[in-house]
Amino acid sequence: MKKPTPLVDELEKGPWPSFVKEIKKSADGPMASDLLSVLERSYDDKIGHWKHGGLVGVKGYGAGVIGRYNDLAGEFPDAAEFHTIRINPPAGWFYTSDVLRQLCDIWERHGSGLTNFHGATGDAVFLGAKTVELEPLFDELLAAGFDLGGSGSALRTPSCCCGKARCEWACFDTMAVTRELTHVYQDEMHRPAFPYKFKIKASGCPNDCVGAIARSDLSIIGTWRDDIQIDKTGLAKYVAEGKPNIQRDVVERCPTRCMRFAKGQLDIDNDECVRCMHCINALPNALAPGKDRGAMLLVGGKAPILGGALLSSLLVPFIKLEPPYEDIKELLVAIWDLWSEHGKNRERVGEFIQRIGLANFLEQIGLDPQPEMVAHPRTNPYIALHEDKP
Numbered sequence: 001m002k003k004p005t006p007l008v009d010e011l012e013k014g015p016w017p018s019f020v021k022e023i024k025k026s027a028d029g030p031m032a033s034d035l036l037s038v039l040e041r042s043y044d045d046k047i048g049h050w051k052h053g054g055l056v057g058v059k060g061y062g063a064g065v066i067g068r069y070n071d072l073a074g075e076f077p078d079a080a081e082f083h084t085i086r087i088n089p090p091a092g093w094f095y096t097s098d099v100l101r102q103l104c105d106i107w108e109r110h111g112s113g114l115t116n117f118h119g120a121t122g123d124a125v126f127l128g129a130k131t132v133e134l135e136p137l138f139d140e141l142l143a144a145g146f147d148l149g150g151s152g153s154a155l156r157t158p159s160c161c162c163g164k165a166r167c168e169w170a171c172f173d174t175m176a177v178t179r180e181l182t183h184v185y186q187d188e189m190h191r192p193a194f195p196y197k198f199k200i201k202a203s204g205c206p207n208d209c210v211g212a213i214a215r216s217d218l219s220i221i222g223t224w225r226d227d228i229q230i231d232k233t234g235l236a237k238y239v240a241e242g243k244p245n246i247q248r249d250v251v252e253r254c255p256t257r258c259m260r261f262a263k264g265q266l267d268i269d270n271d272e273c274v275r276c277m278h279c280i281n282a283l284p285n286a287l288a289p290g291k292d293r294g295a296m297l298l299v300g301g302k303a304p305i306l307g308g309a310l311l312s313s314l315l316v317p318f319i320k321l322e323p324p325y326e327d328i329k330e331l332l333v334a335i336w337d338l339w340s341e342h343g344k345n346r347e348r349v350g351e352f353i354q355r356i357g358l359a360n361f362l363e364q365i366g367l368d369p370q371p372e373m374v375a376h377p378r379t380n381p382y383i384a385l386h387e388d389k390p
Contacts, residue, residue, distance in 0.1 A: 002033050003033070003037045003040075005036050005037060005039070005040040006040075007040055007043040007044060008020050008036050008039055008040045008043065012024075020036065023035065023036060023114060024036075026113060026114055026115070029112065029113060030078040031078045031079060031082070031111070031112035031113075031128050032112050032113070032114060032128070033078070034076040034077070034078040034079035035079045035082060035112070035114075035128065037076050037079070038050075038070050038072055038076050038079050041072060049070045049071050049072050050068060050069070050070050050071075051069055051070065051071050055067060056083055056131055056134070057134070058134050058135055058138040058148070059135065060190075061148060061190045061191070062152065062154070062190065062191045062192050063148070063149075063150050063151045063152050063154045063189060063190050063191070063192055064085065064086050064148025064149055064150065064151055064190065065083055065084070065085055065086075065134060065148070065151070066083065066084040066085075066086070066151050067083055068081070068082040068083050068084055068128075069081055069082075070082070079128075081129075081130045081131050082112070082127070082128045082129075083128070083129045083130070083131065083134065084125060084126070084127055084128075084129075085111075085125070085126040085129060085134070085137065085148065086119065086121065086123035086124075086125055086148060086149035086150070086151055086157065087103075087123055087124040087125070087126065087141065087146050087147075087148060087149055088123065088146065088147045088148060088149040088157050088182065088189075089118060089122065089123060089124045089149075089157070089159075091159075091160055091174070091175035091176075091178040091179045091182070092160060092161065092162040092163060092165055092174065092175045092178075093117075093118060093122075093159075093162075094162070094165070099144075102144055103124070103144070103146070106137065106140045106141060106144065107126050107137075109137075109140070110129060110133040110136060110137040110140070111126055111127075111128050111129040111130075111133060111137065112127060112128030112129070113128075114126075114127040114128050115127065118159075120215065121149065121150065121151075121156045121157050121159070121199065122149075122156075122157050122158070122159025122201070122210075123149035123150075123157050148190065149189070150189040150190070150197075151192075152192040152197070153192040153193070153194045153195060153196050153197060153346075154188060154189055154190070154191070154192035154193070154194060154197065154198070155185050155188035155189045155194070155198050155200070156189075156197055156198065156199045156200075157182070157189065158178045158181050158182050158199075158200040158201070158202070159178065159200075159201050159202075159210060160174035160175060160177070160178040160201065160202035160203070160204075160210060161174055161202070161203050161204050161209045161210050162174070162175070162204075163175050163202075163204040164204065167204055167205070168288070169204065169205040169207065169222075169277070169280065169288070169289055170204030170205060170222055171204055171205055171222030171223055171224055171289055171293035171294060171295065172204060172220075172222050172293060172294060172295050172321040173321070174202040174203065174204045174220075174222070176323065177202050177220060177321060177325060177328070178200075178202055180323065180324065180325055181200060181325070181328070181329075181332075184329065185332075188336070193340065194336070194339070194340055194343075195339060195340065195343035195344060195345055195346065195347050195352075196343070196345070196346045196347055196348050197217075197348070198217045198218070198336070198349065199215065199216040199217050199218070200216060200217070200218045200220070201215060201216035201218075201219060201220070202219075202220040202221075202295075203219070203220070203221050203222060204222040205221075205222040205223070205277060205289065206221055206222070206223060206275045206276060206277045207277050207281070208221055212298075212301070212312070213298060213301055213311055213312045214301055214303075214309070214311055214312075215301055215302070215303060216301050216312065217299065217300065217301065217302065217312075217348060217349045217350065218297065218298070218299055218312075218332065218335075219297070219298040219299070219301060219312040220295050220296075220297060220321075220328070221295060221296050221297075221298065222289075222293065222294075222295050223275050223289075223293070223294065223295060223296045223318060224275070224289045224290035224291070224292055224293045224294070225290065225292050225294070225318050226270075226290035226291060226292040227268070227270040227290050228268055228270060228273065228279070228280070228287055228288070228289065228290060229287065229288040229289070229290060229291065230266060230268070230286065230287060231285065231286050231287070231288070232286075234283070234285035234286035235264075235266055235283070235286035235287075236264065237285065237286075238283055238285070238286055239264045244282055244283070246261050246266065246283070247261050249282055250278070250279050250282045250283060251266075253278060254276075254278065254279060255274060255276055255278070256272045256273065256274055257272075258270070258271075258272035258273050259279065266286075270290075275289075294318050294319050294320045294321055295318070295319060295321050296314060296316060296317055296318055296319075297314075297315045297316035297319065297328070297331065298312030298313060298314050298315055299312055299313060299315045299335070299349060299350070299353070300312050300313050300348075300349055300350025300353055301350060302348045302350050302351070305346075305348075306346055306347075306351070307348075307351050310348075310350040310351070310354075312350075313350075313353070313358070313373065313375065314372050314373055315331075315367065315373070316331070316367070317370060317372040331365070331367075334364075334365040334366060335349065335365055338361070338364045338365055339352055342356070358373065
């Protein structure tokens with residue numbers, strides 16, 4: 001019998017989206033009911049009733065299942081175990097309706113029915129399973145062609161934007177890269193051996209639609225190294241229509257002021273362009289990324305957990321991304337070897353680089369320093385020459 005939850009029910013009121021309303025709509029079984037009851041008690045007692053009850057998983061895997069237990073098991077037995085299962089999604093998050101129905105059917109047989117498409121890591125997430133259901137759930141997922149994703153101190157599930165499948169700005173095949181890295185590094189995903197989590201996200205252009213620069217330890221961002229393409233016919237149409245105002249909305253908002261607009265002509269100093277995509281987004285029928293396309297690699301992004309948030313720092317200004325992507329694989333192995341040997345427990349790669357210094361990090365992984373790696377110029381105008389002592 002459903003227990004009253006007056007405090008939780010308050011969250012259904014108002015014009016904004018309500019997770020309570022979604023829980024009630026998505027799963028009205030005993031697990032979801034007890035879940036809301038535990039939440040009600042948490043609001044009433046002003047403490048959380050979920051605890052870390054130890055590791056839980058499926059045979060042979062150390063990742064993919066996140067243990068969830070609460071300390072009110074006797075009162076709410078249907079939510080005593082409420083494990084989270086991460087499922088490795090198809091690259092670019094493309095599903096057919098039949099596959100989605102198949103996943104939902106599997107989940108309703110083994111869990112609460114609550115889902116999250118997709119979590120911050122990029123996985124499809126099943127919320128709420130009992131320990132005894134994990135192995136049969138895993139077997140059905142494998143039979144349907146799905147595997148578990150990453151969790152814990154391991155490589156997290158690589159994710160990407162839709163890339164060339166749907167986006168004309170994509171500078172490399174994001175889905176091919178993501179699929180390759182996912183298949184090659186299965187052991188790093190399923191058997192945690194790192195100091196902490198490591199995320200790889202790929203965006204096909206500098207618009208960075210998956211937020212890789214802010215959220216991933218290795219960001220693969222599409223870019224180009226020749227000139228922005230200008231379609232004069234398309235530009236003339238924008239000029240004739242007057243929308244957008246090219247001088248005000250495009251030229252004056254260029255962060256490096258590398259553009260000039262006069263007499264219906266747009267000139268771009270491509271040597272000063274930082275590939276921010278603003279002009280291309282504003283004039284999509286007139287401008288496009290250059291033809292010499294590839295990607296830049298950035299390292300060290302993370303959300304705040306132990307330390308503050310970090311945006312990724314540029315590591316490789318440009319590489320051509322072509323199968324089998326050996327450049328990225330060599331770089332990953334070099335970073336993982338160094339970080340695994342000298343990183344502290346729960347220290348992300350970005351924090352590790354801050355601790356040992358970028359110069360030391362580059363030396364150890366075998367990369368030469370480049371001007372693009374400089375975050376800001378020296379504040380001291382004097383240069384000290386350190387000569388070797390005799």
